[in-house]
Amino acid sequence: MLVLACGVAIVYGCASKGATNEEANTLVLTNPLDVSREEVVTLTLSIDQQAKMAKMKPGMYQTADTWVEALDQDENGTVDQLAVRAQLAPKQTVSIDLNKDLISGTDLPKKTxxxxxxxxxxxxxxxxxxxxxxxxxxxxxxxxxxxxxxxxxxxxxxxxxxxxxxxxxxxxxxxxxxxxxxxxxxxxxxxxxxxxxxxxxxxxxxxxxxxxxxxxxxxxxxxxxxxxxxxxxxxxxxxxxxxxxxxxxxxxxxxxxxxxxxxxxxxxxxxxxxxxxxxxxxxxxxxxxxxxxxxxxxxxxxxxxxxxxxxxxxxxxxxxxxxxxxxxxxxxxxxxxxxxxxxxxxxxxxxxxxxxxxxxxxxxxxxxxxxxxxxxxQNGIKTKEAFSTYLKEKIERLKEPVTVQLAF
Incomplete structure (x- = not known):
């Protein structure tokens, strides 16, 4: 099923029958554009997905070039939303095993x-x-x-x-x-x-x-x-x-x-x-x-x-x-x-x-x-021409959002 939310294409998938939490909780991100991009992707998890990710605790996690913020929005002790900041090369697909690839904690300062x-x-x-x-x-x-x-x-x-x-x-x-x-x-x-x-x-x-x-x-x-x-x-x-x-x-x-x-x-x-x-x-x-x-x-x-x-x-x-x-x-x-x-x-x-x-x-x-x-x-937009370029690039990113597949 393909769902458009917050300018991001989110694809929910399933791993093969019999998979366990330890076998696969995989996040797959794909950049459909032929230019590099670094963006935040936000996924709100269904009740079923929350149950399958019960071992993940709220907090910050990271890989070499990706940060994942696990959020408990309803404050019931269970992660119900993921915010992912990923660096993606042109046409690149990145797979992250949420059980094995992420390191708890981060040296990233609070950005918002x-x-x-x-x-x-x-x-x-x-x-x-x-x-x-x-x-x-x-x-x-x-x-x-x-x-x-x-x-x-x-x-x-x-x-x-x-x-x-x-x-x-x-x-x-x-x-x-x-x-x-x-x-x-x-x-x-x-x-x-x-x-x-x-x-x-x-x-x-x-x-x-x-x-x-x-x-x-x-x-x-x-x-x-x-x-x-x-x-x-x-x-x-x-x-x-x-x-x-x-x-x-x-x-x-x-x-x-x-x-x-x-x-x-x-x-x-x-x-x-x-x-x-x-x-x-x-x-x-x-x-x-x-x-x-x-x-x-x-x-x-x-x-x-x-x-x-x-x-x-x-x-x-x-x-x-x-x-x-x-x-x-x-x-x-x-x-x-x-x-x-x-x-x-x-x-x-x-x-x-x-x-x-x-x-x-x-x-x-x-x-x-x-x-x-x-x-x-700092590094601000200083001319009308640069502002116009920024707006065109932003619209292109909205036209071709990052796709995210969450598989269990």
């Missing part, structure tokens, strides 16, 4: 993180959280009813996620825009950002700075509803919950649930899953709505110094909209992009504040990718 921190020791005074004594990192949060923009309750105003290239955050309030933390270093930094309780991250520092002004836009890849020529954000909801579901070495993930999101045209519940992986500046954003919504959209902030870029649709339907130019808050070059599949999209247009991608009404899950590229990153 997702976090959410809230104020402690203070009290709510109307819409503001006053007199806090510090911040506490939490795994999940029901957003307080009093919370709004500039309440000073959530550190840097929402959850953050990053890898070695750059970081992101979104405002966990009615604005709901996604913002970018540009990084000059290749280490993880979000745990230090906003600890003074203010927004000093808007100023340059040794690690980098906030580089995107979202204003009234969706920032880069956030969500809203396009109604009557304008985008409505998440200004009215019954409640919102946010959870850090993965804070891993190779990948991290944030799940947000919006209950009773009401606009001038509709009311729906919505689930949002944001995932970042090491080595890839593109963030997958998976969406599911409880009701099919006309005009559900994502977008990129419209900036007067940024040039719009748009791709032709590829043979399997992947395309992008992008902007590039001196649109960072540092006054230098920043690229922004949304990569989408045309089967999911109704139309693309320009609104007052955004370059929009408007999706077809559906209650099925669908995904798109959002990303930034700042010229001050």
């Amino acid at each position: 993180q997702a976090e959410l921190s809230i104020g402690t020791g203070g009290t709510w005074n109307g819409r503001k959280y006053d007199d806090k004594t510090g911040f506490e990192r939490v795994q999940q949060l029901r957003v307080p009813d009093a919370h709004t923009d500039h309440s000073y309750f959530i550190r840097y105003e929402g959850p953050g996620w990053e890898n070695e290239q750059l970081g992101y955050r979104f405002y966990l309030d009615w604005r709901n825009a996604i913002d970018i933390f540009g990084k000059k270093v290749d280490t993880l930094v979000l745990q230090t950002v906003g600890q003074d309780g203010f927004d000093s991250y808007h100023e340059p520092s040794p690690w980098g700075m906030d580089i995107l002004k979202a204003g009234k836009s969706l920032g880069v890849g956030s969500i809203g509803q396009y109604i009557g020529g304008a985008v409505e954000h998440f200004k009215q909801t019954d409640s919102v919950t946010c959870e850090i579901t993965t804070d891993g070495y190779l990948g991290s993930q944030i799940d947000t649930r919006y209950y009773g999101w009401t606009t001038s045209a509709s009311t729906t519940d919505l689930s949002s899953t944001l995932r970042i992986e090491t080595g890839d500046r593109a963030v997958e954003h998976q969406i599911q709505l409880s009701k099919a919504v006309e005009g559900f959209c994502t977008g990129l902030v419209k900036h007067p110094k940024a040039e719009k870029m748009e791709s032709l649709v590829g043979t399997n339907g992947w395309a992008y909209i992008a902007t590039y130019g001196e649109q960072s808050l540092a006054g230098d070059n920043l690229g922004l992009a949304i990569i989408y599949h045309v089967k999911d999209v109704d139309y693309v247009k320009v609104s007052d504040y955004d370059h929009l991608v408007v999706f077809k009404p559906t209650t099925k899950k669908f995904s798109y990718y959002l990303l930034g590229a700042w010229e001050q990153e």
Whole structure:
């Protein structure tokens, strides 16, 4: 059976009858492209597969050039997900015996993180959280009813996620825009950002700075509803919950649930899953709505110094909209992009504040990718031409995903 998930082709197979756990738990990865690639492949295991891999413990493992992170997402003591970072030559197939080839532990530093921190020791005074004594990192949060923009309750105003290239955050309030933390270093930094309780991250520092002004836009890849020529954000909801579901070495993930999101045209519940992986500046954003919504959209902030870029649709339907130019808050070059599949999209247009991608009404899950590229990153993308090349290569990888066969 062939299943497409997170841009990766996953093939589940079986070894010959009578095989035991000690005989074969083999992971086979194949690169169908004629170029080298190094990517993270994530596999969610079925109950049967979990039982067959019961001897494997959660943690990091490695071979000479492959890292495997065994995850226990439901915290029941059993591995239920594998994240695999593999280096693959053109057209190469690699087989890994999970029982014999892997060494427990790794010298790989943690390459991703997702976090959410809230104020402690203070009290709510109307819409503001006053007199806090510090911040506490939490795994999940029901957003307080009093919370709004500039309440000073959530550190840097929402959850953050990053890898070695750059970081992101979104405002966990009615604005709901996604913002970018540009990084000059290749280490993880979000745990230090906003600890003074203010927004000093808007100023340059040794690690980098906030580089995107979202204003009234969706920032880069956030969500809203396009109604009557304008985008409505998440200004009215019954409640919102946010959870850090993965804070891993190779990948991290944030799940947000919006209950009773009401606009001038509709009311729906919505689930949002944001995932970042090491080595890839593109963030997958998976969406599911409880009701099919006309005009559900994502977008990129419209900036007067940024040039719009748009791709032709590829043979399997992947395309992008992008902007590039001196649109960072540092006054230098920043690229922004949304990569989408045309089967999911109704139309693309320009609104007052955004370059929009408007999706077809559906209650099925669908995904798109959002990303930034700042010229001050280590080994960063510094020209429009280089950004265009990166986007074309990313689309080729989505067209021809790594295939993974898990055999027992």
